[in-house]
Amino acid sequence: MLYSAITPEQKRIAFREGLASGRIQQFPGAFNPLSARLIEDKGFDGVYISGAVLANDLGLPDIGLTTLTEVATRAGQIARMTDLPSIVDADTGFGEPMNVARSIQELENAGLAGCHIEDQFNPKRCGHLDGKNVVDLDTATKRIRAAADARRDPNFLIMARTDIRGTDSLDAAKDRAKALVDAGADAIFPEAMRDLTEFQAIRDAVDVPILANMTEFGKSELFTLDELASAGVNMVIYPVTLLRSAMGAAERTLEIIKADGTQQGAVGAMQTRARLYELVDYEAYNRFDTSVFNFQVPGSPEHTTQQAPSAVEQESP
Ligand SMILES: C[C@](O)(C(=O)O)[C@H](CC(=O)O)C(=O)O
Numbered sequence: 599m600l601y602s603a604i605t606p607e608q609k610r611i612a613f614r615e616g617l618a619s620g621r622i623q624q625f626p627g628a629f630n631p632l633s634a635r636l637i638e639d640k641g642f643d644g645v646y647i648s649g650a651v652l653a654n655d656l657g658l659p660d661i662g663l664t665t666l667t668e669v670a671t672r673a674g675q676i677a678r679m680t681d682l683p684s685i686v687d688a689d690t691g692f693g694e695p696m697n698v699a700r701s702i703q704e705l706e707n708a709g710l711a712g713c714h715i716e717d718q719f720n721p722k723r724c725g726h727l728d729g730k731n732v733v734d735l736d737t738a739t740k741r742i743r744a745a746a747d748a749r750r751d752p753n754f755l756i757m758a759r760t761d762i763r764g765t766d767s768l769d770a771a772k773d774r775a776k777a778l779v780d781a782g783a784d785a786i787f788p789e790a791m792r793d794l795t796e797f798q799a800i801r802d803a804v805d806v807p808i809l810a811n812m813t814e815f816g817k818s819e820l821f822t823l824d825e826l827a828s829a830g831v832n833m834v835i836y837p838v839t840l841l842r843s844a845m846g847a848a849e850r851t852l853e854i855i856k857a858d859g860t861q862q863g864a865v866g867a868m869q870t871r872a873r874l875y876e877l878v879d880y881e882a883y884n885r886f887d888t889s890v891f892n893f894q895v896p897g898s899p900e901h902t903t904q905q906a907p908s909a910v911e912q913e914s915p
């Protein structure tokens with residue numbers, strides 16, 4: 599009820615343990631706090647909070663327009679609704695190395711288990727689009743050093759993302775990954791790998807966990823969990839998948855209403871009221887209310903007991 603019963607510190611430990619477990623970790627992207635509950639309910643290992651989803655949800659393109667405050671606030675709202683560890687896309691860290699340091703502390707305060715910081719120039723691009731540019735090695739490593747030095751919880755995971763494969767060779771990506779680890783990165787996110795052998799090459803180049811980004815309509819094929827695990831990948835994100843699914847469903851429903859003059863034809867595909875209430879733990883709030891209403895102050899004769907209405911009674915529109 600209300601929020602997660604697990605502290606951010608515990609979630610960070612759980613995340614570290616998951617990565618060390620030898621079992622590939624699956625982190626679907628939540629597009630809001632409620633969908634984080636769904637991800638937990640379906641048995642995933644953690645929640646990814648995508649910069650693209652955050653921006654697109656505000657109607658903005660994913661080109662570095664969102665601010666640290668917006669990202670930390672939304673990520674915190676999502677992270678606190680789940681017992682799972684949540685990691686957030688911190689883009690280029692929201693500025694110079696000093697700003698990156700502040701970003702890390704804000705994301706720690708917001709209850710995240712970790713974040714990734716990329717080596718793109720500002721304004722950044724989606725990692726799977728052309729026209730990206732990366733900063734030089736010195737700038738990239740300074741961002742990561744600043745991030746690693748700034749955290750107060752040593753278990754807050756700093757992941758370095760490199761977009762260099764979009765502009766340079768696989769060897770360049772391996773060299774950069776190694777340098778980012780030397781600068782303090784706890785994990786590597788090699789963006790826009792072309793195939794499984796490229797993931798394997800990064801795996802062999804570094805001795806920290808690596809992440810695979812299975813975003814649709816991008817440069818990487820949509821590999822299965824087993825394929826990624828066999829290439830040595832430790833964690834996989836499906837960053838925009840739920841937003842795309844929800845928006846696809848919303849479009850279809852709108853078309854049905856427009857065509858039929860009623861949403862009746864779409865109801866079968868909808869999440870039911872009962873399932874929605876289950877996800878927001880409606881019954882637990884009811885029980886809580888009932889116990890408050892029934893509380894007796896010893897020796898107060900005028901105290902009356904009252905029952906809170908049950909969720910089921912409130913089912914009818
Ligand atoms: C992972 C990513 O950084 C994101 O913001 O979710 C994006 C996803 C996307 O645009 O499909 C990315 O750059 O890959």
Ligand SMILES: [Mg+2]
Nearest residue numbers: 648649650687
């Ligand atoms: Mg992003």
